[in-house]
Amino acid sequence: MKKSMTITEIAKEAGVSKSTVSRVLNNKTDVLPDTKERVLRVIRAHQFQPNAYARSMSQRRSRTIGVVVPHDIDYVFQNQYYMEIQRGVLKALTKRGYYALILCCRDMKKAFDAVLQKRVDGLLVISPLYEHTPQINELLENHVPLVLVGKAPASQKVYQVCVDNYVGASAAMRHLFELGHERIAYINGPHFLPSSEERRRAYLDAMARQGYPVLPGMVQEGYNSIDSGYQTASRIMDAFPDVTAIFVASDYMAIGVMDAIHDRGLDIPGDISVVGFDNIQMSEQVTPALTTVCQQIEEKGRVSVNLLLDLIEEVETPEKPVVELEAKLLARASTGPVSVKTAKKC
Amino acid sequence: MKKSMTITEIAKEAGVSKSTVSRVLNNKTDVLPDTKERVLRVIRAHQFQPNAYARSMSQRRSRTIGVVVPHDIDYVFQNQYYMEIQRGVLKALTKRGYYALILCCRDMKKAFDAVLQKRVDGLLVISPLYEHTPQINELLENHVPLVLVGKAPASQKVYQVCVDNYVGASAAMRHLFELGHERIAYINGPHFLPSSEERRRAYLDAMARQGYPVLPGMVQEGYNSIDSGYQTASRIMDAFPDVTAIFVASDYMAIGVMDAIHDRGLDIPGDISVVGFDNIQMSEQVTPALTTVCQQIEEKGRVSVNLLLDLIEEVETPEKPVVELEAKLLARASTGPVSVKTAKKC
DNA sequence: CTGAAAGCGCTTACAG
DNA sequence: CTGAAAGCGCTTACAG
Numbered sequence: 001m002k003k004s005m006t007i008t009e010i011a012k013e014a015g016v017s018k019s020t021v022s023r024v025l026n027n028k029t030d031v032l033p034d035t036k037e038r039v040l041r042v043i044r045a046h047q048f049q050p051n052a053y054a055r056s057m058s059q060r061r062s063r064t065i066g067v068v069v070p071h072d073i074d075y076v077f078q079n080q081y082y083m084e085i086q087r088g089v090l091k092a093l094t095k096r097g098y099y100a101l102i103l104c105c106r107d108m109k110k111a112f113d114a115v116l117q118k119r120v121d122g123l124l125v126i127s128p129l130y131e132h133t134p135q136i137n138e139l140l141e142n143h144v145p146l147v148l149v150g151k152a153p154a155s156q157k158v159y160q161v162c163v164d165n166y167v168g169a170s171a172a173m174r175h176l177f178e179l180g181h182e183r184i185a186y187i188n189g190p191h192f193l194p195s196s197e198e199r200r201r202a203y204l205d206a207m208a209r210q211g212y213p214v215l216p217g218m219v220q221e222g223y224n225s226i227d228s229g230y231q232t233a234s235r236i237m238d239a240f241p242d243v244t245a246i247f248v249a250s251d252y253m254a255i256g257v258m259d260a261i262h263d264r265g266l267d268i269p270g271d272i273s274v275v276g277f278d279n280i281q282m283s284e285q286v287t288p289a290l291t292t293v294c295q296q297i298e299e300k301g302r303v304s305v306n307l308l309l310d311l312i313e314e315v316e317t318p319e320k321p322v323v324e325l326e327a328k329l330l331a332r333a334s335t336g337p338v339s340v341k342t343a344k345k346c
Numbered sequence: 347m348k349k350s351m352t353i354t355e356i357a358k359e360a361g362v363s364k365s366t367v368s369r370v371l372n373n374k375t376d377v378l379p380d381t382k383e384r385v386l387r388v389i390r391a392h393q394f395q396p397n398a399y400a401r402s403m404s405q406r407r408s409r410t411i412g413v414v415v416p417h418d419i420d421y422v423f424q425n426q427y428y429m430e431i432q433r434g435v436l437k438a439l440t441k442r443g444y445y446a447l448i449l450c451c452r453d454m455k456k457a458f459d460a461v462l463q464k465r466v467d468g469l470l471v472i473s474p475l476y477e478h479t480p481q482i483n484e485l486l487e488n489h490v491p492l493v494l495v496g497k498a499p500a501s502q503k504v505y506q507v508c509v510d511n512y513v514g515a516s517a518a519m520r521h522l523f524e525l526g527h528e529r530i531a532y533i534n535g536p537h538f539l540p541s542s543e544e545r546r547r548a549y550l551d552a553m554a555r556q557g558y559p560v561l562p563g564m565v566q567e568g569y570n571s572i573d574s575g576y577q578t579a580s581r582i583m584d585a586f587p588d589v590t591a592i593f594v595a596s597d598y599m600a601i602g603v604m605d606a607i608h609d610r611g612l613d614i615p616g617d618i619s620v621v622g623f624d625n626i627q628m629s630e631q632v633t634p635a636l637t638t639v640c641q642q643i644e645e646k647g648r649v650s651v652n653l654l655l656d657l658i659e660e661v662e663t664p665e666k667p668v669v670e671l672e673a674k675l676l677a678r679a680s681t682g683p684v685s686v687k688t689a690k691k692c
Numbered sequence: 693c694t695g696a697a698a699g700c701g702c703t704t705a706c707a708g
Numbered sequence: 709c710t711g712a713a714a715g716c717g718c719t720t721a722c723a724g
Binding site: 352353354364365368369371372396397399400401402403404405 | 700701702703704
């Protein structure tokens with residue numbers, strides 16, 4: 001640390017020009033080994049590190065990316081999904097020597113500011129909603145390097161990393177069918193979330209394929225909170241006392257569903273089986289452990305960072321803009337065969 | 347957005363000098379209203395925002411602070427405590443127009459890099475351990491604006507925002523005494539965490555004051571994870587079948603303790619009462635809801651940010667460097683009176 | 693292989 | 709009230 005050094009003082013002390021110090025700092029080839037060693041010695045002696053912002057200015061890039069989470073901060077910093085995404089993102093970013101600026105606001109204003117002020121080289125947008133389509137399009141028109149994480153709302157040719165919701169939800173339904181369930185209710189995520197529609201479609205298609213009836217009220221919409229899962233499940237159990245399984249579009253809601261079932265003195269999976277979606281950490285900790293569809297959350301963060309940095313560094317333009325990760329079913333303890341007792345009722 | 351503008355182009359288009367544009371941008375007083383309006387019109391027309399890093403260079407401050415979390419990233423981004431701290435920090439930072447750089451690494455190397463590269467104007471260190479004392483001292487010697495969040499390991503006169511662990515833990519013990527408990531076990535946090543010692547002392551003092559025996563093995567150390575709470579509680583219940591209450595130094599461990607109790611077919615609080623510490627969000631969601639000591643996590647983040655920014659902006663030097671927030675007991679459903687059945691055993 | 697000069701986009705005294 | 713100049717700490721052609 002010592003007193004704050006600059007490249008000029010290092011140059012003077014090493015008896016070379018600033019240019020040479022800069023070359024050493026940036027590991028350029030054409031520097032005489034002797035010179036290089038002499039400069040390095042001075043640098044080390046003073047624990048010198050070049051001013052990052054001066055560097056950004058002349059290099060015209062900041063090695064910083066904006067991690068945009070277009071939702072309310074209270075919601076985001078309480079939701080394990082975002083934590084795990086951030087973990088994957090931060091790890092990958094660190095590995096490639098980049099910094100992150102968390103830009104958390106519903107209307108994406110802070111994202112635009114960061115771009116206009118040249119704070120960031122590119123943007124990662126986590127779970128955009130339909131309502132963010134105009135903003136995303138504006139960024140694209142301005143050629144801001146951009147990768148969406150999660151199902152994209154836009155139909156654009158924008159880079160995005162997501163999970164195959166349809167395949168994942170279908171696997172969940174197949175699992176329930178194999179256990180003998182026919183009376184299966186579904187709790188969807190918010191309609192303004194692009195992934196919800198795909199999961200709902202998978203549920204409906206699966207039920208139709210089996211020829212099982214989907215009565216009005218057997219499909220409900222929740223708001224991704226534990227509490228909302230609780231409320232919605234209660235409504236379903238009131239209306240359909242004979243459901244033997246509930247497929248839920250998110251783990252948080254599924255945990256609320258489990259609470260509601262337990263509060264009625266029913267057993268999971270003895271009386272009702274529950275399947276979630278996401279595989280957040282909590283899904284393994286609840287009792288019984290929740291059967292769920294794995295979103296590969298951390299992996300999604302990792303992949304999208306590498307895609308974005310390749311875009312920024314122009315390493316190569318990936319052929320197709322959509323990376324679709326596999327969504328696999330994780331069968332745990334919250335699902336089981338239809339019990340004799342329950343089956344009789346049907 | 348349009349093409350990337352600079353202050354020079356704005357100046358030309360408005361028919362003034364760069365100096366004047368700069369004055370308008372920074373809301374300096376002495377600019378003729380007419381001139382100001384003319385400049386503003388051009389700025390708005392181009393959605394111009396000045397380059398943040400150029401600004402940082404000449405102003406010699408970045409309006410960015412480093413949020414240092416000296417622990418492993420996998421641990422941090424999975425722990426609600428850190429999420430809630432981050433929430434309070436981000437909110438307060440945003441309100442005062444600052445940006446945050448998350449610097450997450452055990453040895454604090456990234457924090458030093460950020461300081462040397464002048465990326466940040468100051469540092470917030472979240473939950474430092476004893477082992478970080480040398481690093482903290484080095485930062486202080488170099489006059490880096492610094493605020494520690496959580497009990498400080500150093501004896502220095504360093505600014506810190508923490509909760510009164512002793513008072514909080516004492517309140518928890520008093521609560522158990524009032525419910526008639528005498529046979530109370532204690533699970534401490536890791537010894538390398540400065541707060542652990544205070545909580546342990548409060549437990550021991552309280553037991554001694556009441557004259558209740560603390561047998562060897564009734565005080566154990568866990569590692570702040572759900573699993574570690576589970577393991578430790580099991581050991582305690584094996585050795586002391588007659589404990590009627592367990593006081594646990596963190597909510598995560600307390601949740602594991604609850605699992606362990608339930609897995610033995612025992613009731614909470616019917617057979618054993620459990621008290622946690624922290625009041626993370628999950629503590630309210632488990633069944634039964636956990637009685638715990640509230641850390642005011644988000645508030646801690648808010649207060650420390652404002653302290654740090656005051657330090658940086660030299661608004662005023664707060665009189666005493668240690669801000670100690672109140673730690674209040676939140677009595678919920680996991681504690682109850684000693685049952686007749688159990689009491690007899692004693 | 694190395695240095696002098698220009699430039700990155702701002703702000704800040706200094707004149708006037 | 710406004711402008712010209714210097715400076716913030718780097719990097720990047722351009723010479724040599």
